[in-house]
Amino acid sequence: MEATMDAARAPEVTRRTRFSILAWLWPVVLIAAQVYAFAISPPDRDMGDLQKIMYVHVPAAWNAFISFFIVFISSILYLWKRDERHDLLAASAAEVGAVLTALTLVLGSIWGRPTWGVWWTWDARLTSTAVLFLIFVGYLSLRAFTDEPERRARWSAAVGILGAMNVPIVYMSVRWWRTLHQVQSSPSTVDSPYAWGLRANAIAFLIVLIYFVRTRYAAARMEREAEQRLDAAALAAGGYNA
């Protein structure tokens, strides 16, 4: 790291133009996918039109898992290369993932109410997602409570890796637990009338995910660059960051 003022890098304005395509693409694709799914799928024989909530709930859940996967890979890369850009990417993916998991949980709850008369069904996917949500929250809390950037990056990476490794284990154990004590079950998502709608929306949400993570990451990079310029000034002058 240079201790001089002229080491500043120009903010990466080009990125903005590069993914401004995504900025208008994501709402378009999302709406298109939702409309498509609504159009092609018949009302479910049990749930009626309530079933349509699946087209947000399920893709949100899938993409939350993808977020977590990004956190996992970025965390490993950070511990290996010590490049803080990986840490920033992990943090951005974690934030977006937390939102997606919260969305999944809320929608799952909303779906459960008219169907089973309860706000929560202990079904395998929903419960696993709740645990995943708490793991994300733990990760973000750790980051919030750790002020030193290097320490924060290393600790989050370790926590992110272990958390991500636990996701399949959580899912498996909750599923076995549920099959032992059969209670309410979740709607099947593999029936063919619904599959295409789900796939279309899964892709739409993936685009949403990519856009949000990239935007958050760009913001994090800019924050970090500002912080580094403050560091450089502090090193040169009085010894304290502003």
Added chain:
Amino acid sequence: MTAAPVRESAVILPLELRQVARRFGRRWALRGVNLQVQPGEVVAVTGANGSGKSTLLRVASTAVTITAGNGSVFGHDLRRRPASVRPLVGLLGHAPGLYDDLTVAENLEFAARMLALGSPGGAISRALELCGLSAHAGERVRTLSSGWQRRVSLARLWMQTPKLLLLDEPYNSFDDEGVAIVNRLIEEARKRGGAALLVTHSLAQAAAIMDRRVTLRHGVIEEGLLPQLHDAPASHDGARSAARRVAGAQATLELS
């Protein structure tokens, strides 16, 4: 700030720091320290409170990582090979670093096992004797005064036989006997071709043993306003780098 021109020398330096900076939160404790310690040299580090003296020692010992810049101890890179540095250094910190509920002997036994010493029993009794602790071996550290606790830390340093000694206020809280033990420790390190870096407020006590003195001010080494107590030894490889004002910062002179 420019780095002092580093001479490629055939001598492996016990300690070499190049533009080392360390930040704690938003405060930079070290802001670009350049320092070279020659084999057999004893360097006293002085400076006001908060100038970064303790941090300097801790960075050199690998207890604290470097935020920017780099350094080496006997040729081992501080950032990339801290594990190779550790067997070579011994740090006497501010805090005794002992376990209060264990006895003196138990603390040293623990240290011996952590150091993987060949014949721990012998090393421990020798260290106890040299530091005048034989009578207190069975007492819990909690019951000792701070001066005696620091003696236990000294005993531990004896067992480590480090080549680079890093001593933070070694003359504090010691009686004459304690001071003698510290000086002996330094002499032993010197004889082994090592070196010592002492942080001290009391130049009088260090005068007898030190070769030169540097002053830390706001995290950077600068020449003291007072004349040095000794001339720089003739064999001292040195180069002066020019001072440069940066954005109203104070000028710094680096002696290497």
Added chain:
Amino acid sequence: MTWRAEAGRVGAIAWKDLTAERRTKANFNAVAFLGMLVLLLFGFALGPDTATVRGVAPGIFWLAVLFSGVLAFNRSYQLELEGGALESLLLYPGERWTIFAGKLLANLAFLLLVEVVIVPVAVVLYQLAVPEQWPRLLLVLFLGTVGFATLGTFYAAMASRSRAREVLLPLLLFPMLVPLLIAAAEASAALLEGDPMGNAGTWIRLLLAFDVVFLASAILAFEHVIEV
């Protein structure tokens, strides 16, 4: 790195932690009593009906272990922070995972001793019958405690250094323990009834897999999280 030296270090750290604990005893008494208290409180909360309570006893027992045991982990690092010993500890030569392994062994021994106290209390309070397959039950107890101690020791290395240590440790640790809690409670419940459907084996295998995965990852990741 020679294995003998590293094993010596692991042993030294475990011995040191346990000796310090033995001298003060403050921790052990507090944790054991809290465990018993939790068992009692659950009894009150869930009503005096024996049948109900006996049915949920395994789950309650494991919760008592978790809630009381969590106190042990931060204290294990507190030991290092009090005299500034952590800095000295980190300056010894050798691999850093030995610090983790040593503390893990000490925490494991500590928790197992606490369980020796609270298991009989649970048996009495919830009127449990000692099952035929009690050796397997002991295995479940052991494997569950190993997983708990592994993750607790790991996360406490970070939480104990943070300003919100009391809330951060449970926040990080408990979600990670969900598979362990499920597996241990289910296996215990099945074995207490004689394992009629033969489920216990599956849960024990899950516990074992959990322990192996996290022991390995914690050991590998520890050097990145322990610092002065």
